[in-house]
Amino acid sequence: MIRIKKDKDDQYSFVVTAKSGNSLLQSVPFASRKELDDAVKQLPPLVSKTNVFERQTSHDGKFHFTLKNQEGAVIGKSKPYSSEAGMENGITNLKNRISSLPSSEIS
Template identity: 35%
Template sequence: MGKFEIKTDKSGQFRFNLKAGNGQVILSSEAYTTKAACENGIESVKTNSQDDNRFERKTAKNGSPYFNLKASNGQVIGASEMYSSTSAMENGIASVKSNAPGADVEDNS
């Protein structure tokens, strides 16, 4: 089972990672100024991860595939790591879809 981990960064802002059951980070958030906003971001991931149209598939300058998860307003709410292939990226998207909805939240902030 996946989980969201909330942490604070060096500047005191809040971020979350969605981790798969094996502990691997599959989605990382932007920085939020408040914990409440970060928690709202997590709820947005849970909701929007169920709509394939919310996943923006991209390619980095070095050719590595990655994806962003966007909210209904078009704002990026999470970004993936860089993948070695398109199929690996699609597996990452599938992992977010399956892990996010029921993931617990662990507050390490």
Template identity: 35%
Template sequence: MFELKKSGDKFHFVLKAGNGQVILTSQMYASKASAMNGIESVKKNCGDEKCWETKTAKNGKFHFNLKSTNGQIVGSSQMYKDESGMKNGIASVQKNAPGADVKEVE
């Protein structure tokens, strides 16, 4: 499920897995329409291996970004203690995003 949220005068979204855990968080968008376009970009690009960027933080934890075809980051993960956890996170986005509903929350 995508949750679309308004923060001040900007919008962002999170993608939650079936268990309610946040698996992807977006950047801030100036408009609701832009945030909805970001959600569509996640749905469209999550199956394309070239759109995934995996990283290791200075503290040794792992995280990932999902990019659109133009190279802009549309979503980022939490930090994972190991690489297998990060890979499971990517697999969860790939499984959950394409058919996910969008719910607006306060």
């Protein structure tokens, strides 16, 4: 599921959640609903590419990934994972979740 939120500064963001309800990806803020909708529409073709995921390790040893659009701008970030394998599972779960969403949740 993709949940869309509007914050107090009139910026929009989305969260991709697993069937269990856990967050797989939190987007960056978007200035308009159109920008957010355009980013969401890019998700299915994006997640099929390997070069859009940037894997990172934080200073406290946690692992996370970012998802970048075709232009290289970050559009979302994962939650922290305690292991590299957990992070890789998160990427796989995100890919599977996006590809299994009905088009009505993406458009």
